[in-house]
Amino acid sequence: MGLPAHALTADEAKSIASGDTEARVEALNKAVAAADDKTAAFIQAMSDDAVKVTADKVFVIKDDKAYDPVTGAELKLPDDAEDVVNNNMMRGALEAAQAALKLTSKDDAVRMEAAQALFKEPDESRLPMVEKALAAEANDKVKAQLELVRAASLLSSADKAKRLDAAKALGDSRSPDTKLLLNQRLAEETEADVKAAIIASISSIDGSLVWGDRINAVFSGISLGSVLLLAALGLAITYGLMGVINMAHGELMMIGAYATYVMQGIFQRLLPESMFGWYLVAAIPVAFLASAFVGAVLERGVIRFLYGRPLETLLATWGISLMLQQLVRSIFGAQNVGVENPAWMSGGLSLLSNVTLPWNRICIIIFAGLVLLAMGWLIGRTRLGLFVRGVTQNRPIASCMGVNTARIDTYAFALGSGIAGLAGCALSQIGNVGPDLGQSYIVDSFMVVVMGGVGQLAGTVYAALGLGILNKFIEGWAGAVLAKIAVLVFIIIFIQKRPQGIFAVKGRSAEA
Template identity: 50%
Template structure:
């Protein structure tokens, strides 16, 4: 029995020993520890050099503690200890063995004092250690840190490391640091080459550095050079912000197109005013919400499944509206407007009753969140990117359905000449229902997309109905391409107006613009011409 306990203790002992390295005298860390306790600063400088040369994680920890004034030694046995930051009561670990010492009194320990030279020495040493870190992420972070506070000193430091660096991203950052360092060089040629290297680089540090230099320099020609480079950078930045604005515009436009394209079918092709279109979008959004409740563990899958589900549910509701109400009102479009508005009220109130009037938030799957960082000035959020792609996909599929499928052919036939289509054996009632179902289903899909951008609530549809009508009317009724172009155009126009007018005023301006435009061209951007359109 006793033998067993001895064994266990022995094993524990070995484990402890192997986990907590102890440094015998003569080891650089142990030596450094001794030197740090010295009263002479020269000893301490030496200690820091030793720690740097040693370069292990333990050495780094000691240095950080020293920098943050958490390195002490116990008065009792002169053991070097590290105080835990902000712990109350104070706890400490042995700086060499990592062993927990537990709570201690402050009076029992003495701080290792340090001066400014030591601070900057430690900073450089730590940076150097990071720069040599085997992990690329750590190295990049260290270089980037230097970018924020460039100096000739750090430039020379980096110069030596550049040779061994393999990762291109880090190399690039390093070259900027070097060039920035050279900006302060006394040699004019060196400064000029540095400026040339920095030309077109959009990192904020570059602009700061160049601006500082521009103010300091007395050489007019050189100042003009710098100005030129700064202008180039500014132009590049403007280009990126233009690209970003267009991107935001396209994503807003995609939302508009998605919301409007179902309407382009029901209103444009069938000539039916459906004021409940917004609520069909809302139903699609709530379908997404319910799918997430059903599949809480797989948000991505539930979102994908929501697309067909929303199409079917909104489509069925749409068919019910067409069969139940609209078919009694063909040829009386103003009455259709009123009746479908009534339906929209009923649908809203139904949703309020079932799901409460409060907004529900729908989660975004991880593969859709985050952004695609192209560079420090331009990053595109993934969910918007997906919306644009999704919108184009839906548009493409719909276009093919209308152009190539039998249903599409019949839809076009009925919309052009109902009586003739019937005479040719087209079941026009069935086509009406299917067309309306198609338009409504697309509205449902739009709802799925919208649920990823905004909160899902009973008023979701109302917010989009007027916009959707505007997009369709602006693009030219009965023209799918017109809807696409007008939706995207209005989205971009909105985003470009926003910076100087504010979001609400931008929206008002766009609305007023469309109202005026329609007075000038009542048939929209891409009108259908000829006798058929006259009636």
């Protein structure tokens, strides 16, 4: 580690291990300022609760044996030796001390992590080590973080001028952690000019954090909108184009999610660990085909006998949804199952101090866009899409032209069901997978399709993204429950004023 040469003494070890907590923390900070490898090892033992004390001696316990922390010699553990008790304050000081000892690491990431940990537990006694690390630091990002650590450490200095300079310096930081630190100091500060500087810094940070909050709200809205879009795209075919009120649509999403879970298990059990990250790629076609197959069976077995009878279709598909839920409970159990994110979907993209965009959400937004493009191409540019549009617009004429309308109905319903399966595959990456997964999205999906305009894919996109962003902005202002109510009221008013949705169906039959 390259620590300064200063041997741990018996008195230092005793002062750190026993006595009043504040005195122990002070002794710990002094030892860290000029620590050697033995000091680092003793601090690690303290963190691991592997230290015992008597009235005049300290022992480090390792493999059921006692050792002297200074010399490393094995000792006989007296019967009256007691465990060292570390309260929350002492544990926080130990974590900060370990972070301080990592400032000399050769790894930039380790030094940055150490500097961030020290920033959360600033202490003026660590300034010599921070100053030394600053003088040797070559990485600009780590150096900037260490500058903040130095300012945070001086914020509680006995010297008024140092506190004033620190308060002004921290105002340049655009971090919620800095704001919290300044607010804590503001409650303790007695000097009026220092208070004014702290308040000005807090106001400056608030101004910069507002943009981060807005970016978070917009991204969360787009993320929610992409989920609603995936859930509603399949419904845009089965309900929007075919006019079938399919209450089992949520369960088709559930089947896609469980298909993803099954593929995860196959990759875990049968393939090397290095291949696990590819399970999600393999799960996409499997989820589509599984839900499409169930949808085709549902259409051929039940729905084809109920076309033109919406109430009977609604009741039949609702009953089927209950049957599918119970089937899944019988096979996989009633409890939620765990679906892991692949390594390449973990973590996030940091834009600002208070803005981190999760990779799994970013991937779902991209995935929703790709599914939308593929569906638009299929409906608008292929022979199957032409037949689907012909059958939904005028079934008798399409039949007269030689189109097998019954087969096209099955293909269209299977397509809508398969897209629901893709939605379930995506949802498995951001939430729990259970028998009730689809129930959370079925109502919202219908609202998106109706608001966008029945049979209009463009309207479905606008409605999904619009409702997602609107919901998140209201949620930040009024809370999740009131946001849901407000969005529902908005949809009701919108449909009253414009019953045909955002985009009305054009054509003679629609205008007649």
